[in-house]
Amino acid sequence: MTQGSGEKILQRADKMAQFSAMEEGLTRAYLTKEHKQAHQQLSDWMINAGLEVWQDSVGNQWGRKTSANPTQSTIIIGSHSDTVVNAGKYDGNLGILLGLEALEQLSGVDLPFHVDLVAFADEEGVRFNTTLIGSSAVAGCFQPAWLDIKDDQNTAMGEAMLSFGLSPELAGKDARVAEEVKAYLEVHIEQGPVLEELNLPVGVVTGIAGAKRYYFSVKGMAGHAGTVPHALRMDALCGVAEMISAVETYGLEHNVVATVGKCDVKPSAVNVIPGEVTFSLDTRSAVQGDLEVACSELHFQLEQIAQRRQLKLSSEMTYQASAVPCHPQLQQQWGMVVKQQTGKEACLLPSGAGHDAMVMANITDIGMLFVRCEKGISHNPREQVNEQDVSVALNCLVDMVQLLATSDLTEA
Structure with missing residues (x-):
């Protein structure tokens, strides 16, 4: 790991928190000015990391580490960039920034597959009260009826897409298909107190409730x-x-x-x-x-x-x-890299909160890693993570991508 990588990720989280509709706090909703600003910043960082970048039909931001010989399907790493009202800095955003830093560290490593990093534009559903819009479009679950849903200002989602520079009639038409995706990985703060109680930096998610x-x-x-x-x-x-x-x-x-x-x-x-x-x-x-x-x-x-x-x-x-289990082999592999990085057996724990991974399970196997957060506090400005824990999570993600390069997933 590059010296100071954890500190770099936290500094980037601070930068991302500046793209907010609140002057003294963090709120970033779907298809807003702040959404555009945050994804432009992510795009700049992705380009600097040597990734191929694009925005998809619903405003998700993508970056790809391109393989010279993609003999296998693509690995997708992702989380969400939107926030709740008066949010913390790390819910969703930490997973994106960890993925970005991992691909930057793997820039000189040849992999047999593409690795795509995605910042989902809407997981929380704050503006239109419809959650998981970004990942639903990627997984082929976008509902055209959503385009007619209106926000508090009486603006329909389709109208907001037009104003944002998107074509609502194309929403979800660029969905990924199962055959081209090997696995989806998501790193996320725990949003609960279990890892702190056990004094562990990270834990392996068994499934989403x-x-x-x-x-x-x-x-x-x-x-x-x-x-x-x-x-x-x-x-x-x-x-x-x-x-x-x-x-x-x-x-x-x-x-x-x-x-x-x-x-x-x-x-x-x-x-x-x-x-x-x-x-x-x-x-x-x-x-x-x-x-x-x-x-x-x-x-x-x-x-x-x-x-x-x-x-x-x-x-x-x-x-x-519905409850969504994480793939057993991905759980096992996360456990291997966690033990390698921490010297301890991985803690296995379920997620009581929903995540983009639960939608991505419609098209591929999913695996999640939790990062300890202070007192389990989330959806709150007091949301906090430890720099050392972030560094451990980064090392685990880097190792996980390399491990997947040498293994095939079996049927769950």
Whole structure:
């Protein structure tokens, strides 16, 4: 590894953070001025690293280390350059910059395949509330109906593409096909506290959790807080409180995480018994079967609570994504390079958050490496990584690309 590579990557992350719609913070959304500026900077760095560069049909930025004799299909390394509102510097962006530095260090190494680095233009979905636009286009999953979705300023995605210099009618038409992609690699901050708790710089991802989200409506009877005895009440909020406790207990006892993150109480007056409550439920598991069972059993438990309390319960599923396993051989190979770089057996852990890799799994095998982040904090300006950990992750990625040059992936 070149001396100071970790420091160089962090300095570039600082530079990328300057392309922001916030003066005192970081927000970079899809098809904005900041998107264009950030990808121009990435393009400049890619050119300086000796890569062939291009922008695709939805505004993803690409750089290619070209093989003189590409006898095998292409390796793609990627992550996303967009951010949430008031974000940290490293979610998504660190993976791109690690890939860039890895290819710069491999510039003199002949590989039997092309290596493509991609900065996906939209993973977070901040502007149009439709996530994973960039990787969906690459993986052949772009939905033309998305072009009609409007942002808060009433600008449709298709109109924004035109203003950005893209042709919306071509969106997703340049998708990659499975036959030409050998594997997809993504390095990402953990966004959780496991690696810090274990005092490890990196960890190997086993898979990306599937998720289902619901909105529940619980209806009871509003009434005077001073005159209706407890035994005769149909208090929607008390019912929901019991439901939330049941959700937490289920998550603790089963292979899922279940979260109630939003709750709206009506009529929301200090002296009125709550008559109606709506609340969200986010359920996730890396094992799809466990997720399906959890959702079914939780629905049953919540319905039982509602019936016992004489409340009316209804639900609507608002989002679902299937669990996506990482390829076993890629997990094993990541583990080999991690042990080589750290002297310790690799920690294997699932990702509870979604990533571009879950979409890229539609066309190729995926493998992910997590990098420790301070206190597991992410989607927050306090997001922080350690320079030494970044250097370890870089070495692992360089070694991984070279290892793939000497191996063929078997069927999962």
